[in-house]
Amino acid sequence: MKTLVAYFSWSGNTEKIAKRIVAKTGADMFRIERKVPYSEDYNTCAYREAKEEIEKKIxxxxxxxxxxxxxxxxxxxxxxxxxxxxxxxxWRFLESYPDWKGKRFIFLRTLIQMIITT
Ligand SMILES: Cc1cc2nc3c(=O)[nH]c(=O)nc-3n(C[C@H](O)[C@H](O)[C@H](O)COP(=O)(O)O)c2cc1C
Known part of the structure; x- marks a missing residue:
């Protein structure tokens, strides 16, 4: 069975988890990265860029x-x-494929830093 770990990470938490999963399972890995990078400044990224994208469904x-x-x-x-x-x-990643039929999905959502630092 072949598995792909596709992940998005802005400040590195999810990336650490994704890399651990890959190291343990031998799965392939794909980083979902915005073509125009988000600002490294939290306020700009969160309150301007990310918020606008969500509000306008970009x-x-x-x-x-x-x-x-x-x-x-x-x-x-x-x-x-x-x-x-x-x-x-x-969302862009998921909607780029016409059909996900027959694929098994595992969603891993990182909420807080604690999860990966412990
Ligand atoms: C733009 C932005 C919006 C966020 N919104 C939420 C939220 O709605 N709820 C939440 O629990 N955490 C929120 N967070 C915190 C992140 O989910 C958390 O820091 C996560 O561990 C970051 O993962 P990453 O290091 O892989 O980017 C937000 C962080 C950013 C940068």
Whole structure:
């Protein structure tokens, strides 16, 4: 069974978890990254960029070509909660594929730093 770990991470928490899963399972990994990077400043990222995308339902472009998901039986999708939902590049990723039928999904949402630092 082939698994893909697709993850989005802004400040690194989800990335650490994704890398641990990959190290333990040997799954492939794909980073969902916005083509135009979010600001490194929390307030700009949270209160301007991310908020605007959510309010306007924007689907921002992803930086790298998307993986061929046909090769995988399972997909672990890891992302932080942003404004009570997922970052919009994750929506873009999910909506880029016409059909997810037959795939097994595991959603991993990182809420707080505690999870990964312990
Ligand atoms: C733009 C933005 C919005 C966020 N919104 C929420 C939220 O609605 N609820 C929550 O519990 N945490 C929220 N957080 C906190 C993140 O979910 C948390 O810090 C997470 O561990 C970050 O993961 P990352 O390091 O992989 O980016 C938000 C963080 C950012 C940057």
């Amino acid at each position: 689907r921002p472009e992803i930086k790298t070509p998307l993986p061929d998901v046909e090769k995988y039986d399972s997909l672990i999708l890891a992302f932080p909660i942003w404004w009570y939902t997922s970052p919009l590049p994750v």
